[in-house]
Amino acid sequence: MGPFVYMAEEHNPPLVQVRGLRFARGSRPIFNGVDLDIRRGQVTAIMGPSGTGKTTLLKLIGGQLRPSAGTISVDGQDVHRLGHRALYELRKRMGMLFQSGALLTDLNVYENVAFPLREHTDLPESMIRDLVLMKLEAVGLRGARRLMANELSGGMARRVALARAIALDPMMIMYDEPFTGQDPISMGVLVKLIRSLNDALGLTSIIVSHDVHETAAISDYIYLLSDGRVVAHGTPKELGRSSSDWAQQFMQGLPDGPVPFHYRAAPYAEDLLAGREGRV
Amino acid sequence: MLDWLAQLGRHGLNFFERLGRGHLLLLALLRGVPGLVLRPLLVVQQVYAIGVLSLLIIVVSGVFVGMVLGLQLYNTLVDFGAEASLGPVIALTLVRELGPVVTALLFAGRAGSALTAEIGLMKATEQLSGMEMMAVDPVKRVLAPRFLGGFIAMPLLAAIFSLVGVYGGYFVGVGLLGVDEGSYWSQMQSMVDFDDDVMNGVIKSLVFGVVVTWIAVFEGNDAVPTSEGVSRATTRTVVHSSLAVLGLDFVLTALMFGVD
Numbered sequence: 001m002g003p004f005v006y007m008a009e010e011h012n013p014p015l016v017q018v019r020g021l022r023f024a025r026g027s028r029p030i031f032n033g034v035d036l037d038i039r040r041g042q043v044t045a046i047m048g049p050s051g052t053g054k055t056t057l058l059k060l061i062g063g064q065l066r067p068s069a070g071t072i073s074v075d076g077q078d079v080h081r082l083g084h085r086a087l088y089e090l091r092k093r094m095g096m097l098f099q100s101g102a103l104l105t106d107l108n109v110y111e112n113v114a115f116p117l118r119e120h121t122d123l124p125e126s127m128i129r130d131l132v133l134m135k136l137e138a139v140g141l142r143g144a145r146r147l148m149a150n151e152l153s154g155g156m157a158r159r160v161a162l163a164r165a166i167a168l169d170p171m172m173i174m175y176d177e178p179f180t181g182q183d184p185i186s187m188g189v190l191v192k193l194i195r196s197l198n199d200a201l202g203l204t205s206i207i208v209s210h211d212v213h214e215t216a217a218i219s220d221y222i223y224l225l226s227d228g229r230v231v232a233h234g235t236p237k238e239l240g241r242s243s244s245d246w247a248q249q250f251m252q253g254l255p256d257g258p259v260p261f262h263y264r265a266a267p268y269a270e271d272l273l274a275g276r277e278g279r280v
Numbered sequence: 281m282l283d284w285l286a287q288l289g290r291h292g293l294n295f296f297e298r299l300g301r302g303h304l305l306l307l308a309l310l311r312g313v314p315g316l317v318l319r320p321l322l323v324v325q326q327v328y329a330i331g332v333l334s335l336l337i338i339v340v341s342g343v344f345v346g347m348v349l350g351l352q353l354y355n356t357l358v359d360f361g362a363e364a365s366l367g368p369v370i371a372l373t374l375v376r377e378l379g380p381v382v383t384a385l386l387f388a389g390r391a392g393s394a395l396t397a398e399i400g401l402m403k404a405t406e407q408l409s410g411m412e413m414m415a416v417d418p419v420k421r422v423l424a425p426r427f428l429g430g431f432i433a434m435p436l437l438a439a440i441f442s443l444v445g446v447y448g449g450y451f452v453g454v455g456l457l458g459v460d461e462g463s464y465w466s467q468m469q470s471m472v473d474f475d476d477d478v479m480n481g482v483i484k485s486l487v488f489g490v491v492v493t494w495i496a497v498f499e500g501n502d503a504v505p506t507s508e509g510v511s512r513a514t515t516r517t518v519v520h521s522s523l524a525v526l527g528l529d530f531v532l533t534a535l536m537f538g539v540d
Contacts, residue, residue, distance in 0.1 A: 062413050091415035102410030116414045119421070
């Protein structure tokens with residue numbers, strides 16, 4: 001690492017630092033010592049096969065779950081040492097886009113985007129209106145403001161949720177599987193929006209996804225997770241050239257490799273013979 | 281045998297864990313209630329959703345319960361020549377017992393199940409999680425207004441139930457069976473005591489309001505976030521709150537009227 005890079009990091013520490021993270025659901029370990037840095041102003045992707053706990057990682061960063069060991073700091077604050085009030089203050093500066101959109105179904109699009117503004121500010125109605133329309137304009141849905149949440153397509157719901165996530169001008173946004181189940185047009189819109197919003201608003205973005213091509217196209221840095229650990233990390237180009245089997249299998253979508261095609265099971269012949277004894 | 285014991289232990293632990301979570305939620309709800317003074321609209325909306333929208337079933341049930349009481353009690357009282365006491369007997373039965381209890385049971389079925397399903401679905405569709413990440417506490421924003429709304433609506437619904445029940449009894453007793461109208465009302469007026477009868481009924485309905493709404497809100501918030509989980513939680517709300525109402529009714533009646 002050259003001296004300039006070192007100095008730059010010294011003056012611009014990562015926005016999110018995860019160190020020695022361990023987390024388990026019941027007896028099943030999800031994270032087994034994860035270290036990662038999310039740099040300010042960048043789009044960082046956290047990728048990995050389904051079931052590797054990518055969404056769990058976002059919930060840990062947001063303080064909705066508590067790790068069994070390790071620390072997560074956001075903007076210099078240890079998330080899991082904060083009191084209730086301080087955590088909620090920190091969350092005002094974080095946005096999160098849930099896979100389902102998580103829009104409030106009893107409110108229309110306009111009221112959904114206005115919701116955080118009404119909850120956290122005393123702005124006059126005329127200013128709330130201006131802000132809501134600006135956020136909706138940014139995601140291209142100003143014309144859909146009177147629709148109810150259940151009248152939106154999946155892609156539109158995510159864009160409304162994105163407008164809501166940027167309503168309070170946060171410092172970072174976490175995207176949970178933003179591309180899953182989207183048609184090519186919606187996917188293209190979301191890909192463009194995530195990158196352009198990040199750059200235009202000076203955000204820091206974390207994308208959790210397993211859509212390799214879309215995510216790699218807009219990410220500055222990628223972490224690959226598997227079996228509760230970071231198995232590879234680097235820029236999309238570096239990972240594409242990586243000699244790591246993990247990285248190659250995931251980035252090229254190979255069915256078998258270090259991540260086996262078969263779920264862990266007893267030997268095949270033994271399992272078939274067990275049927276004679278009436279076992280399932 | 282050991283398996284059976286282990287299973288019994290697991291069920292016991294689960295039960296006490298849920299009981300603990302329920303009480304922690306109750307504390308959080310009570311902490312969230314004072315803040316609602318600044319946001320009365322949230323509570324008014326819930327009183328409307330929980331109370332006003334339950335009016336139809338409460339009024340219709342109240343009328344029929346009152347009419348049935350009129351018929352049944354008239355047939356018994358007339359044997360003793362005491363049919364003039366029909367008014368106070370109907371009123372006491374309704375105000376002390378049936379008003380609070382039947383209203384609470386109907387309330388559990390109509391409003392309690394709706395509360396659980398709504399909160400459970402909000403959890404399943406990540407709306408509660410989304411609020412948390414927007415730095416909005418779902419206990420204060422979603423659960424506490426519903427809890428307070430139920431607490432306010434329940435005694436009002438019980439009062440309406442008793443009122444229309446008295447008129448249902450009047451319709452059958454005075455209108456159809458020929459009981460003297462003057463004695464129906466005047467005996468009721470002289471025999472129903474405000475402190476002993478009406479207030480005790482109000483206390484019962486307040487207690488039932490807290491218990492039913494607490495169970496409904498807790499079950500919704502504690503539901504497994506799947507369609508099956510929400511369906512189970514809704515069933516549990518109706519069963520548990522109905523049992524709690526009947527059990528508590530006995531305890532409260534014993535405390536209020538059982539010991540002189």
